[in-house]
Amino acid sequence: EDKVVQSPLSLVVHEGDTVTLNCSYEVTNFRSLLWYKQEKKAPTFLFMLTSSGIEKKSGRLSSILDKKELSSILNITATQTGDSAIYLCAVEEVKLVFGKGTKLTVNP
Amino acid sequence: KAGVTQTPRYLIKTRGQQVTLSCSPISGHRSVSWYQQTPGQGLQFLFEYFSETQRNKGNFPGRFSGRQFSNSRSEMNVSTLELGDSALYLCASSQPGREKLFFGSGTQLSVL
Numbered sequence: 001e002d003k004v005v006q007s008p009l010s011l012v013v014h015e016g017d018t019v020t021l022n023c024s025y026e027v028t029n030f031r032s033l034l035w036y037k038q039e040k041k042a043p044t045f046l047f048m049l050t051s052s053g054i055e056k057k058s059g060r061l062s063s064i065l066d067k068k069e070l071s072s073i074l075n076i077t078a079t080q081t082g083d084s085a086i087y088l089c090a091v092e093e094v095k096l097v098f099g100k101g102t103k104l105t106v107n108p
Numbered sequence: 109k110a111g112v113t114q115t116p117r118y119l120i121k122t123r124g125q126q127v128t129l130s131c132s133p134i135s136g137h138r139s140v141s142w143y144q145q146t147p148g149q150g151l152q153f154l155f156e157y158f159s160e161t162q163r164n165k166g167n168f169p170g171r172f173s174g175r176q177f178s179n180s181r182s183e184m185n186v187s188t189l190e191l192g193d194s195a196l197y198l199c200a201s202s203q204p205g206r207e208k209l210f211f212g213s214g215t216q217l218s219v220l
Contacts, residue, residue: 032207041196041213042112043151048208088151092207095141095164100150 003027004091006099014107017079021102023089024071033072034096035063036088043088046074079106110135112212114199120218126187129215133180133201139163140182141209142174145196154197157182158204186217194219 007022025033032050036043047056049065049072056063060077076083086101113132121127133140142154153166157176174184180201186193196216200209 034207034209036211041198041216042211043198045208045210090151095153095156095166096207096209097153098143098151 003097004089004099006089006102008102009100010103012105012107013079015079015081018077019079019104021074021087022071023099025091026070027091027093029093031092033065034090035074038086038088081106081108112199112201112210114212114215116215118216120220121189122220123189123191125189126185127189127217128183128185129197131182131199131212134210137201137203138180139202139204140176140180141200142184143198145198189219191219193217
């Protein structure tokens with residue numbers, strides 16, 4: 001049974017659109033939730049959210065943690081072709097448990 | 109500061125063979141984790157090493173093993189390869205007690 005579920009699995013948008021990626025989790029001892037961007041091979045870190053830091057923003061990207069709903073969203077505004085990637089959500093439960101990712105394609 | 113380095117980048121093997129993958133963490137990082145990534149399953153945790161000791165292990169058969177050396181470099185070994193072992197194997201390092209992982213570019217393993 002998957003402990004971290006991401007939706008949608010894939011998404012195709014046009015440049016300039018705003019997208020919202022979802023991540024829900026079910027772990028026993030939640031410590032943190034992390035978002036990564038994977039363009040080719042190496043996932044790169046975007047945000048980490050904890051009980052004491054439930055909202056993060058960096059440029060056009062922002063993320064919110066909903067502790068009550070056990071979920072998080074990643075928002076990307078004014079998308080660009082360079083945002084095309086797989087976005088991974090991971091929850092720390094002793095180790096990082098990853099969702100299957102959302103593949104985002106931004107067309108010109 | 110150099111990032112996480114994995115070698116080789118690509119590997120082609122046949123069923124029944126064994127393979128060894130290498131990972132050099134970021135300088136100062138003593139924790140190394142390994143993940144298997146396939147299109148259908150996403151990233152699945154293999155194991156984590158800290159100070160030459162395996163701290164956590166995922167749900168993989170005993171054919172998958174690893175080790176860490178005193179300089180924090182790590183290797184993972186897969187014996188008796190199966191077609192289903194074809195995947196991208198990612199290594200990540202972190203500072204002790206920190207959740208944030210820094211990933212290498214992975215080793216793409218193809219089993220024919």
